Amino acid sequence: MTFAFYDLETTGISPAFDQPLQFAAILTDDAFREIERVNLRCRIAPHIIPSPWALAVTGLRPAQLVDPTLPSLFEFTQDIAALIERWSPATWTGFNSIHFDEEMLRQAFYQNLQPDIFATQFNGNTRLDVLTSLYAVWYRQPDLLKWPADETGRVRFKLDRLAPLNGFVAHNAHDALGDVEATIHLACLIAQRAPELWTEILANRDKAAVQTRLASFQPMALVERLGGGPPRATIGCYCGTSASNGNQAAFFDLDAADPSDLLAADDSVLFAAVDASPKIIRSLATNKSPALLALATPSGEHIRRAEIIATAPEFRARVAQALAARFPKDPAAPTPPVEKQIFGGFYSNADKALLAEFQRASWPRRQEIVASFSDLRLRQLGRRLVAFESPELLSTEEMKLFNRYLHDKWSAPEGPDTNWMTLAKAQAAIDEMRADKAADPQELNAIAAFINQWASRALL
Numbered sequence: 001m002t003f004a005f006y007d008l009e010t011t012g013i014s015p016a017f018d019q020p021l022q023f024a025a026i027l028t029d030d031a032f033r034e035i036e037r038v039n040l041r042c043r044i045a046p047h048i049i050p051s052p053w054a055l056a057v058t059g060l061r062p063a064q065l066v067d068p069t070l071p072s073l074f075e076f077t078q079d080i081a082a083l084i085e086r087w088s089p090a091t092w093t094g095f096n097s098i099h100f101d102e103e104m105l106r107q108a109f110y111q112n113l114q115p116d117i118f119a120t121q122f123n124g125n126t127r128l129d130v131l132t133s134l135y136a137v138w139y140r141q142p143d144l145l146k147w148p149a150d151e152t153g154r155v156r157f158k159l160d161r162l163a164p165l166n167g168f169v170a171h172n173a174h175d176a177l178g179d180v181e182a183t184i185h186l187a188c189l190i191a192q193r194a195p196e197l198w199t200e201i202l203a204n205r206d207k208a209a210v211q212t213r214l215a216s217f218q219p220m221a222l223v224e225r226l227g228g229g230p231p232r233a234t235i236g237c238y239c240g241t242s243a244s245n246g247n248q249a250a251f252f253d254l255d256a257a258d259p260s261d262l263l264a265a266d267d268s269v270l271f272a273a274v275d276a277s278p279k280i281i282r283s284l285a286t287n288k289s290p291a292l293l294a295l296a297t298p299s300g301e302h303i304r305r306a307e308i309i310a311t312a313p314e315f316r317a318r319v320a321q322a323l324a325a326r327f328p329k330d331p332a333a334p335t336p337p338v339e340k341q342i343f344g345g346f347y348s349n350a351d352k353a354l355l356a357e358f359q360r361a362s363w364p365r366r367q368e369i370v371a372s373f374s375d376l377r378l379r380q381l382g383r384r385l386v387a388f389e390s391p392e393l394l395s396t397e398e399m400k401l402f403n404r405y406l407h408d409k410w411s412a413p414e415g416p417d418t419n420w421m422t423l424a425k426a427q428a429a430i431d432e433m434r435a436d437k438a439a440d441p442q443e444l445n446a447i448a449a450f451i452n453q454w455a456s457r458a459l460l
Contacts, residue, residue, distance in 0.1 A: 089124025
């Protein structure tokens with residue numbers, strides 16, 4: 001078994017509307033001995049304004065964003081996809097990776113027409129998140145590690161504080177490769193100091209193994225961190241699988257209610273149990289390596305309540321329907337931006353074949369392929385890629401449309417649907433950073449000059 005530890009540095013925090021700028025990874029064996037390492041960087045895509053906060057935190061200089069010696073984002077995703085294929089099968093591991101890096105990488109693959117946007121999950125690959133593993137440590141064996149706290153006494157689960165406090169020196173924080181090395185250090189500490197717990201954590205990598213454990217209806221601890229508080233465990237058991245998503249299991253909080261009180265409840269009461277706050281029935285993603293831990297000595301009451309659920313298949317079926325109904329689709333809602341349509345349906349076999357050809361074709365041939373896609377998402381993303389990578393292929397009218405797209409994107413008004421960095425947002429962020437003295441003034445001047453020059457291509 002090998003681990004592929006990895007980390008991204010990005011232009012911002014939105015997977016749909018930002019991009020990775022650096023991908024670093026270290027392949028190790030199961031004893032964390034290094035086998036290979038990579039450190040890849042790329043240029044900024046032509047349609048993205050970077051977050052000034054992200055540039056200040058990562059230390060990236062504006063000149064690096066447009067360095068002509070670096071690959072484009074499209075070429076960068078090709079390199080990463082090839083690496084994943086070469087390193088497979090492996091356990092793709094990071095720090096908060098399942099909720100951030102995985103989402104960012106998946107969007108980068110989707111928007112750059114990679115055929116397999118779930119590359120880290122298939123072909124024998126599994127996923128592990130060391131941050132979630134630390135939640136399990138906090139619950140099960142808190143004396144295993146030292147825990148940093150802020151001025152209010154709250155524990156801070158930040159890599160740049162956890163790793164140094166627990167013996168990792170020379171941590172180059174907010175550099176992808178430095179964060180990878182720090183993540184390996186923490187994983188190694190858990191594995192060495194608590195091998196039984198580490199084995200249980202590793203078992204949760206496999207979706208089928210998680211589903212099998214749940215299907216036993218044994219009371220278990222689901223450890224999560226909600227909000228800014230410390231991780232907490234919900235003692236519960238399996239209570240069905242969402243009727244609309246096979247990866248979403250229902251987890252009944254055995255301390256919050258007696259399931260016998262809900263067996264004959266009407267639909268509104270059952271829906272409140274899965275949707276109201278506090279929840280009686282939680283949602284558990286079986287494919288996201290949850291911190292699901294066995295209980296050494298479950299109480300008699302926990303066992304009794306779990307047995308009620310185990311012998312009530314009709315109740316579990318109703319829970320499955322209630323879980324699926326939490327986020328109904330509004331047929332009257334406007335079509336979201338193409339970036340938000342990533343889960344808008346599977347590609348046809350013909351489009352899949354064209355995607356594979358697209359990756360190895362010349363740009364003139366790629367332009368022809370784009371016109372042949374049946375999926376409208378692929379056509380839109382493909383036309384955008386042609387404009388990014390080979391603008392000389394565009395007609396005068398197509399170039400005008402592309403510039404209009406940039407203008408409208410970067411000058412979009414503030415609102416709940418404007419989830420990307422606009423010029424106004426960037427300027428406001430720079431003003432705030434100046435007022436808070438959050439970065440070196442000369443650095444902020446350079447960032448401001450770059451963003452204004454970058455946006456001037458379409459806003460003049």
